[in-house]
Amino acid sequence: MTQTDAPTVDNGVNIDALRGARQALTDAPAAAQFQWRARCEWVRGTNSRTTITDFSGLGQEHAHRQAYCIEADHPEVFASDDNGATPPEIVLAALASCLTAGVATVATHRGVQLRSVKATVEAGMDLQGILGIDGDVRNGFDAIKVTYDIDADASRDDIAAIVAQSQKRSAVFDIVTNPTLVQVELA
Amino acid sequence: MRVPVVIVGAGPAGLAMSHHLVTAGIDHVVLERGDLAHSWRTERWDSLRLLTPSWMNALPGHGYRGGDPHGFMTAQETVAFLEAYRRRFEPPVLTGVTVAAVRRTADGFAVIADAGTWQCDVVVAATGASSEPRVPALRAELPTRIDQLTALDYRRPAQLDPDGEILVVGASASGVQIASELQRSGRAVTIAVGEHVRLPRSYRERDVYWWLDAIGQLDERYDEVDDIDRARRHASVQLVGTNEHSDLDLNALGAQGVRCVGRLVGISGRTAQCSGALASLVANADLKQARLLHRIDEFVTSNGLEGEVGPPRPAQPTVVPAPPTSLDLAAFSTVVWATGYRPTYPWLDAAAFDHRHRVVHDGGVARMPGLYVLGLPFMRRRRSNLIAGFGRDAGDLAAHVRAYLGDVARTRAGARIGVVSRVEWPSEQAVARAANDVLDRT
Numbered sequence: 079m080t081q082t083d084a085p086t087v088d089n090g091v092n093i094d095a096l097r098g099a100r101q102a103l104t105d106a107p108a109a110a111q112f113q114w115r116a117r118c119e120w121v122r123g124t125n126s127r128t129t130i131t132d133f134s135g136l137g138q139e140h141a142h143r144q145a146y147c148i149e150a151d152h153p154e155v156f157a158s159d160d161n162g163a164t165p166p167e168i169v170l171a172a173l174a175s176c177l178t179a180g181v182a183t184v185a186t187h188r189g190v191q192l193r194s195v196k197a198t199v200e201a202g203m204d205l206q207g208i209l210g211i212d213g214d215v216r217n218g219f220d221a222i223k224v225t226y227d228i229d230a231d232a233s234r235d236d237i238a239a240i241v242a243q244s245q246k247r248s249a250v251f252d253i254v255t256n257p258t259l260v261q262v263e264l265a
Numbered sequence: 266m267r268v269p270v271v272i273v274g275a276g277p278a279g280l281a282m283s284h285h286l287v288t289a290g291i292d293h294v295v296l297e298r299g300d301l302a303h304s305w306r307t308e309r310w311d312s313l314r315l316l317t318p319s320w321m322n323a324l325p326g327h328g329y330r331g332g333d334p335h336g337f338m339t340a341q342e343t344v345a346f347l348e349a350y351r352r353r354f355e356p357p358v359l360t361g362v363t364v365a366a367v368r369r370t371a372d373g374f375a376v377i378a379d380a381g382t383w384q385c386d387v388v389v390a391a392t393g394a395s396s397e398p399r400v401p402a403l404r405a406e407l408p409t410r411i412d413q414l415t416a417l418d419y420r421r422p423a424q425l426d427p428d429g430e431i432l433v434v435g436a437s438a439s440g441v442q443i444a445s446e447l448q449r450s451g452r453a454v455t456i457a458v459g460e461h462v463r464l465p466r467s468y469r470e471r472d473v474y475w476w477l478d479a480i481g482q483l484d485e486r487y488d489e490v491d492d493i494d495r496a497r498r499h500a501s502v503q504l505v506g507t508n509e510h511s512d513l514d515l516n517a518l519g520a521q522g523v524r525c526v527g528r529l530v531g532i533s534g535r536t537a538q539c540s541g542a543l544a545s546l547v548a549n550a551d552l553k554q555a556r557l558l559h560r561i562d563e564f565v566t567s568n569g570l571e572g573e574v575g576p577p578r579p580a581q582p583t584v585v586p587a588p589p590t591s592l593d594l595a596a597f598s599t600v601v602w603a604t605g606y607r608p609t610y611p612w613l614d615a616a617a618f619d620h621r622h623r624v625v626h627d628g629g630v631a632r633m634p635g636l637y638v639l640g641l642p643f644m645r646r647r648r649s650n651l652i653a654g655f656g657r658d659a660g661d662l663a664a665h666v667r668a669y670l671g672d673v674a675r676t677r678a679g680a681r682i683g684v685v686s687r688v689e690w691p692s693e694q695a696v697a698r699a700a701n702d703v704l705d706r707t
Contacts, residue, residue: 221587239552245545255541257531 091186109136124158125151166219170199173250174224180244185230190240193229200225222254268294269670270387271376273367273612275301275358277324277347278640279391281655283356284325285663291670295358296378302347304393309340311421312446314506315652316438318472322346322652325659327353335472337506343652364612373635373673386673387666390613390624391639394650395606401434404602406532408594416603419443422450429598430454432537434529436461437501440603441513445505447601448523455592456518458543459528463514463550463583464502468561470575472510480564482557483648487628490643497643500605515547515583526588537592547583554580608641629662635669637662 103110112135118128128148132141149162163171174197185192201222207215228237245251270286272279275297286293297303315322320334322343327350331342338346351358359380366377367388376383398415407413412426416439425431425447433444436458448454464473477483490496505513515525527540562577564570610617610624617633619625625632628645640650645661648654 235552235555238548239556242545242549242552245542246549251542251545255527255545257533257538 087186087189087191089182089186089192091183093183093186096183096187111135121161122159123151124156125149125161166201166203169254170201170222173222173248173254174199176248176250177224177241177244180248181226181228181240184240184243184247185232188232188236188240190236191231193231194227195229196227198225198227199223266381267384268292269385270294270389270666271296271374271383271385272389272391273364273376274391274393275351275356275360276304276391276393276640277302277343277350277652278393278655278659279389280347280350280356280358281324281659282389282391282639282663283358284327284350284354285659286666287354287356288325289663289667291663291667293357294383295356296362296364296376296383297358297360298363300360301351301358302344304395305340305344305347308395308417310416310419310443310446313442314339315343316502316504316506317474317651317653318506321474321478323656324350324652325656335510336508366612367614369614369616369633386670387635387637389637389639389662389666390610392608392610394608394641396609397607398602399605399607400602401529401604403529403532404600407600408535411594411597412599414599414601416440416443416601417606419601422447422452425452426598430596431599431601432457432529432592432594432597433601433603435459435603435605436503436515436525437603437605438504439501440601441503441515441518442505443601443603444518444523445513445521448518448521453524454522455524455526455597457526457529457539458515458546459540460500460546461515461550462500462502463554463580464504464557465514465554465580466504466510466512468558469565469577473504476561476564477647478653480560482560483646483651483654485647487643487645487649493643496647497641499642515585516581519585524588525585526592527590532594535594537594539588539590539592541590543585543588547585551580551583608638629658630665635673637666 112133114133116128116130118126120126126149128150129145130142130148131145132139134140148168150165150168151161152158152164153160178195178197181195182192199222201219203219204212204215206212207217226241228241230237230240232240270291270293272282272286272293272295275283275295279295279297283293283295300306314337316337318335319329319331319338322329322338327346329338329346362378362380364376364378366375368375368377370384373384373386374388376385376388395417398417400415404413414425416435430453431447433440433447433454433456436444436456440456444454444456467473468476471479474483487493487496503514505511511517519525525543527543528546529537530540531538558577558580565574565577608624613624613636614633617624617631617636624636624638626636626638626644629638629641631637638644639658639662640655642650644650645658646654649658
């Protein structure tokens with residue numbers, strides 16, 4: 079199952095560095111404490127812009143190579159200007175990209191060469207929730223479905239096992255499937 | 266009192282160790298807080314049977330001789346089996362002796378018990394892997410009107426509040442067995458399912474443990490797996506030993522009418538929150554089971570056993586109806602925590618533990634010289650926590666004890682003539698392997 083010597087596989091994942099990091103953080107658990115940050119600013123109407131520049135971890139501050147911006151808005155059917163994806167769609171993007179990063183990492187760890195990985199994410203939502211029409215309807219998704227189409231040097235079962243493993247180690251999968259304490263306050 | 270070795274606990278593991286020491290001519294005592302096999306008499310539910318078939322439950326010099334080798338012993342039958350073992354080789358067991366403390370001294374250990382103090386060079390902790398239930402902290406957040414009990418407290422359905430629904434938390438052997446029994450007694454049962462290991466009771470007309478034994482899986486060594494820490498944390502299997510040899514996976518529970526929900530992850534007021542990741546865990550358990558069955562099929566083919574065993578039969582996929590992610594606790598009267606067990610050694614010198622209060626050991630040989638543990642999951646091999654595993658582990662450790670005692674004797678003599686030696690076996694090769702696994706956790 080575990081293939082530690084797979085020299086021919088190149089998925090662009092530096093697996094040796096990850097193995098090293100795992101060992102280092104096992105030995106020094108305090109360094110494993112990370113904090114992720116995002117700064118969001120209202121633009122106009124339902125449009126906002128989130129900027130992500132820095133985070134902390136390994137006992138120090140870090141900056142991304144450059145600042146990243148995420149534009150969010152609502153579509154024209156909601157009488158908005160549609161200057162960006164909706165926030166729930168950005169959650170779907172986060173889930174898919176987290177799982178996909180996991181697929182690449184696990185595949186590399188198992189010596190599986192990937193040729194193409196495509197995910198389609200669908201999530202249903204009953205607008206009666208956020209519009210306050212029906213108190214029994216939740217605001218969020220009723221369910222999320224992710225469908226992977228993967229071309230790789232492995233059997234269907236092995237690919238399924240890689241996809242399963244990526245869910246087991248995914249931060250965003252955990253975030254959307256388990257409750258998290260959230261505190262919102264005025265500065 | 267001075268004796269070379271003190272074994273704490275006269276269950277199957279302690280008796281197996283005693284047998285090896287008797288054979289090696291090493292003087293020792295076995296201290297037991299209650300009667301022989303105390304926890305088997307007092308800490309098991311009424312219907313409990315061993316997970317392993319009786320033919321398999323051999324201890325050194327003592328095998329099953331009853332009329333149903335393919336059956337599964339009850340707790341009482343296990344006690345009788347161990348009493349027969351005791352009669353057979355008359356180990357130096359002292360019952361009704363409770364150990365209060367084991368302390369390092371300048372010259373070995375002091376074992377302080379209510380019946381006296383023993384000075385010894387070696388202590389073997391054989392008190393089992395299930396001394397204490399492991400219950401998540403959120404138990405404190407349950408409404409107080411809900412009764413809570415653990416798998417160690419559970420005895421029979423009639424013990425529970427007769428009204429209301431029951432939530433069983435945990436879907437390993439204890440959880441699935443208790444959920445099934447409560448549902449059969451006419452109760453409405455919901456089971457919260459986290460990571461789990463699905464296994465068929467039998468495959469190709471042989472018991473699954475026959476296969477695990479045959480393909481060598483039970484003999485995989487602790488220093489040969491990628492991540493022993495992780496392997497030791499594995500949940501126990503979804504299995505039950507019954508006369509019908511039936512499966513007890515989530516499909517079987519579902520057919521009985523038990524409702525499956527995701528792992529219990531939070532309690533907010535009167536609402537219990539369940540993880541939405543159940544489908545992922547179920548798919549993972551199915552994949553792992555399919556991999557094991559495939560390994561068995563390959564074993565059959567490569568050993569030409571097709572004529573002796575049944576045909577291959579692919580497992581049915583687990584079907585769990587879309588589970589709710591929250592439960593209204595108002596409907597429930599009782600929560601049964603079947604969330605695992607942990608060994609505890611409240612009497613043991615604090616220096617023996619790591620920061621998570623686990624005894625630091627390499628294959629049962631503790632970091633603290635002269636201390637040994639026995640009967641823990643995957644301690645030396647995958648079978649280490651089965652009755653069928655205690656014999657070999659005890660044999661390995663007895664060999665180490667013998668070398669250690671020889672070393673202690675030489676050191677004592679050397680204190681006079683200037684010779685010092687050290688026991689070097691077994692090595693620490695397991696440590697080097699721990700780095701290997703980043704993400705390979707299926």
